[in-house]
Amino acid sequence: MNPQALRIKSINYQEESSVNHQELIEKIAFNVIQGRLEAEDEGFDAGLEGQPAVTELMQQALEQGVDPKDIVIGALTRSMEMVGEKFERNEYLIPDMLASAECVGAAMEMLAPHLMKAGIKSKGKFIIATVAGDLHDIGKNIVAIMLKGAGYEVIDLGTDVSVDRILEAVREHQAPYVGLSALLTTTMRVMGEVVQKLDEQGLRQQVKVLIGGAPTSTEFAQQIGADAYCKDAFQAIDKLKTFKS
Amino acid sequence: MIIIGEKLNATLPAIKEIIQQQDTDRLVALAQQQASAGADFIDINVGTGIGSQADEVQAMQWAVSAIQERLETPLCLDSADPVVLTAGLQAINHGPAMINSTKAEQASLDEIVPLAARYDAWLVALTMDEAGIPKTVEDRLQAAAKIMEAIDQHGVPRPHLFFDPLVMPISTDISYGLVTLNTVSALKEKYPEAKTVLGLSNISFGLPARPRINAAFMHMCLYSGLDAAIIDPLDDILMAAVTTGEVLVGRDRRCRRYLRAFRS
Structure with missing residues (x-):
């Protein structure tokens, strides 16, 4: 040859x-x-x-x-x-x-x-939790899986997570994103407390707060000072992209 | 099957409006419609998500009084807040009243079970605890055991207890249908004096042609021994499934109700 x-x-x-x-x-x-x-x-x-x-x-x-x-x-x-x-x-x-x-x-x-x-880094840490008093996790779990698939390092704190535990996680992981879920009209208010406490403890500037769950809305997100309301996991991925640019 | 009409629920936008405006005519009309369609109890949930606990207390008193003034059908007070439940129970003038609900959580049991004892009310108890909704039959039975202990301790008669073993959508996990059915059977076997109840339409959430799934599930629930269902009594297909299911499992002697359904 x-x-x-x-x-x-x-x-x-x-x-x-x-x-x-x-x-x-x-x-x-x-x-x-x-x-x-x-x-x-x-x-x-x-x-x-x-x-x-x-x-x-x-x-x-x-x-x-x-x-x-x-x-x-x-x-x-x-x-x-x-x-x-x-x-x-x-x-x-x-x-x-x-x-x-x-x-x-x-x-x-x-x-x-x-x-x-290969030294490929994640797109950033994303802390996710269903807030205190609320045990619904179906939607939260879908979002967690989808964000993992989209390249984020997801830290899932589970359901019925206290405001303090969420703050602790943000601090410990220096996470740039936190996602909060609630399915009850009574527990959605806890999301506001999270935003407020982040502010009080000087963490608000370093983290974007995304919220979701049936009773929440864009108006509610604005009302409590969250950065974004996400209708579903796909919208969460889209919103995260806008933060990056 | 004891039918608990689920339509007066403040998480539905139309009902939220009725409650916020305290529109007595529309409230009573909806209760009346459900009673005429075969509801044995009318569920009342006034948790609009906006407003304070005092607003909710006032709304519960208003709704209970308004309906009881015009309707014989007993009420099912739907709240996790003992203060709201107490307000509703005090406003009731003819029973039996049903409380919906307690969980197998200590705080919830300590506050709500005594209400059932004091007001001689029937009590719905969810077989879930602090850790959420158990995935397995065994864990739901463990929650039930904790509930039973509290019931006996506070002197609520066992026949007044309605275990709710919880229905989760099969669209999110294919095992959910069978877990619930098997829990109903196991509860009936372990605590034959107590009753069981389900909000069974949740089974079909996220799926097309929901009435078909709901009707099929209703049949299976009847086979498992379910005593009561929190459903929309205006849903003809589901109500028909109650009739056909009951006749099939021998809960309709001489097929009386089934036959009557065809004469009317």
Whole structure:
């Protein structure tokens, strides 16, 4: 075999491998949108059972050395944005969205050690809590998963979290963002107390406060001095982007 | 099945308006409609989220008096605040009154269970505690045991107790339907004198064609032995499911109610 042929072959091999990478990324994105975690899972569309899903494809991607950053941007972020749009249009309902979010959560977990090795930093720490007196956590958990998928380091304090514990966490982690959730008209007032205490303790300037939950609104956020009201997880991601610029 | 009409709830915008304006005519009309549709109790929740505790106390007294003046149907006072509940209980002139609700949390049990004893009221008790809504049947039963202890201690008759083992939407976790059904069965077996109640429409939150899911779940709840349901009695499909479910599990002797539904 002459050197020329060898060179061509190796170029071809190079191209083939990057095509493979691109194909894998697209397959992962497709399965995130379908909300398929494992090969046996059903997806949004019928007839996908048995085909490799996010877990298998991620394993393959990591084995083949696909750049973790490309996976985050190309496979996870973009697809989750599409899920968000579908949810907005009511094409996707809660179980569809949760299935996709679960895929992103699992993929991020698989990626975490690789991202760390590659020196890729998170977009910042995000403290999240359901405020004192309130035990509702479904919405809060969705937001937490989605923010993880979007590249934030989420610190979930759980439900029924006292004002003091929230402040302590902001201080301890020097977090630039805090998200508060409440589902009751009686507990939403606690959010105001959090903002007030942050102010009193000189922490208000260093942290953006995002709020959400059924009884809250943009007006309520303004009233208590929060930085943003978020209707859902997707809006939270959008609002966070505006803070950064 | 004991039907508790859920429509007078201040978290609904239309009801919030009625309560803020203290619109007696509309309040009573809604209570009347539910009673005519088959409600055995009318639930009253006046927590608008704005205003003080004093406002809520006043609103509860107003609502209870207004409805009791014009309607025989007993009331279910819906609040977690013992002060608001006391105000409502004092305004009641014909019972039985139902208190909705206490949790298996010590503070809640200490304050609310004695109210049920003092006013001879029926009591709804949520099988959840400080840590939230338990994920498993076992943990919900543990919360129930704590409630039962308080009930016995304060001398509330067991048949006046309505365990609410809690309904969470299956759209968020597929195990929620079965956990609730199994908890109802387990409670009926462990405490046969006590009753069970569910706000069962929450099961279908986030899903399309909710009436179908609600009706199917109502059938399953009846099979599990559910005694009471906090529902919208104007929901024809769900009310029909009560009738068809009861006849199937032998709670409608000689199919009387089922047959009557076709004669009317």
